[in-house]
Amino acid sequence: MTEQKAWQAAFDVIASLEDNGYEAVIVGGAVRDSLRGHMANDVDVATNAVPEEVKRVFTHTADVGIQHGTVLVIHPMSPVEVTTYRTEGTYQDHRRPDQVQFVSSLVEDLKRRDFTINAMAMSGDRKIIDLFGGQEDLKNGVIRAVGEPIERFKEDALRMLRAIRFSAQLGFQIDDATFQAISRQAQDIRFIAVERIKAEFDKIFTSEHPENAMYNIQQSGLAPFLPGEYRHQASYWNHFKASEDARKGWAYFCLLQQPQDSQMMHAFKCSNNEKKQVDEIIKAYQSLISTGWTKKDYFTFDLEILKTAYEFANNFGKTIAQPKSLIEIEKIKSSLALQKKSDLVITGHDLIEWSGRKSGPWLKESLDQILTEILENRLKNERQQIKEWLLNERTH
Numbered sequence: 392m393t394e395q396k397a398w399q400a401a402f403d404v405i406a407s408l409e410d411n412g413y414e415a416v417i418v419g420g421a422v423r424d425s426l427r428g429h430m431a432n433d434v435d436v437a438t439n440a441v442p443e444e445v446k447r448v449f450t451h452t453a454d455v456g457i458q459h460g461t462v463l464v465i466h467p468m469s470p471v472e473v474t475t476y477r478t479e480g481t482y483q484d485h486r487r488p489d490q491v492q493f494v495s496s497l498v499e500d501l502k503r504r505d506f507t508i509n510a511m512a513m514s515g516d517r518k519i520i521d522l523f524g525g526q527e528d529l530k531n532g533v534i535r536a537v538g539e540p541i542e543r544f545k546e547d548a549l550r551m552l553r554a555i556r557f558s559a560q561l562g563f564q565i566d567d568a569t570f571q572a573i574s575r576q577a578q579d580i581r582f583i584a585v586e587r588i589k590a591e592f593d594k595i596f597t598s599e600h601p602e603n604a605m606y607n608i609q610q611s612g613l614a615p616f617l618p619g620e621y622r623h624q625a626s627y628w629n630h631f632k633a634s635e636d637a638r639k640g641w642a643y644f645c646l647l648q649q650p651q652d653s654q655m656m657h658a659f660k661c662s663n664n665e666k667k668q669v670d671e672i673i674k675a676y677q678s679l680i681s682t683g684w685t686k687k688d689y690f691t692f693d694l695e696i697l698k699t700a701y702e703f704a705n706n707f708g709k710t711i712a713q714p715k716s717l718i719e720i721e722k723i724k725s726s727l728a729l730q731k732k733s734d735l736v737i738t739g740h741d742l743i744e745w746s747g748r749k750s751g752p753w754l755k756e757s758l759d760q761i762l763t764e765i766l767e768n769r770l771k772n773e774r775q776q777i778k779e780w781l782l783n784e785r786t787h
């Protein structure tokens with residue numbers, strides 16, 4: 392639904408620009424994805440109108456990337472990014488420049504794009520403009536640089552990782568000459584800000600074919616210039632079931648480091664939230680493969696974390712006595728005597744009152760012990776029973 396609205400909005404925007412004497416087309420990922428039978432959400436429009444002219448045609452606009460020639464047109468169905476035809480001027484330090492040059496021809500704009508499958512346009516009357524054989528490459532599942540690959544990667548080294556990311560998202564092969572150019576220019580990836588590299592990894596980790604990316608990173612020689620270790624990764628990623636949450640992929644990647652390593656996430660500038668979630672998965676995984684899960688583990692970890700850790704243990708061929716299935720995890724977790732800490736019928740205050748002791752480290756220990764006893768069904772979650780247990784049976 393939202394996809395259809397985005398397309399309708401883009402075609403409306405094109406019609407308005409044309410009515411005002413300008414040229415406009417849909418470009419980039421949306422064209423590629425629609426030819427593959429996928430309706431993209433981001434439908435970008437390119438035009439020969441300069442930003443000031445675009446703003447005059449539409450009543451509601453927002454400046455989102457005016458330095459790159461992009462104006463956001465607030466169409467009632469869906470906002471549309473409208474970007475003036477441009478080249479990227481001169482590249483410095485193997486990065487895309489901050490300054491761009493507007494050009495009047497669509498051909499120039501398509502030439503500066505990275506891959507043939509990303510360099511097609513669609514006109515208002517739904518005709519495909521394909522100057523570099525993008526449709527053929529799409530049909531054959533090939534990622535091929537537009538123009539001379541070595542030059543294109545020298546201009547902007549991120550494109551090497553983009554090629555690899557698309558190989559993972561689309562399940563495509565990288566064309567030979569393009570792949571060789573990556574091998575040749577691999578060291579230039581050092582010039583790219585790690586935040587942008589991380590963003591590509593997030594996309595790899597949520598893609599259908601991360602094994603392609605892992606294989607290509609290793610084979611192309613990019614690996615030594617990126618954080619992390621890539622040897623022997625590809626075959627493990629064959630079994631990885633991606634989710635929309637990249638953190639699952641980051642956890643898998645950390646577990647596959649030799650030795651296992653989550654510190655590597657610092658080098659990628661992952662957020663604290665991402666690191667925390669990944670550490671949880673790793674903890675759950677380790678407790679599963681070393682001692683098996685206690686009731687306390689089932690209680691402590693979220694269902695998603697448990698399921699992920701279980702899936703990883705299976706991927707890595709670990710023998711696990713229990714649980715036997717994902718369903719069993721759900722059953723065990725949902726039948727626990729307590730679902731959350733606040734289900735406990737007593738508080739620290741009760742323990743202080745009953746024991747006559749002052750607050751101290753013993754309090755947390757006792758609460759913890761009570762929790763475990765109840766989860767293991769050795770103690771009922773009832774005030775009187777807990778009081779008796781505290782006064783008679785507490786072990787220390």
Ligand code: ATP
Binds near residue numbers: 509550
């Ligand atoms: P998606 O958004 O699904 O990841 P996309 O193809 O839309 O894929 P974007 O990064 O949104 O990718 O870029 C939009 C378009 O801009 C691309 O299709 C490509 O034509 C062009 N492009 C993006 N980055 C580069 C780059 N580094 N060099 C050359 N062209 C690029």
Ligand code: MG
Binds near residue numbers: 420433
């Ligand atoms: Mg896009």
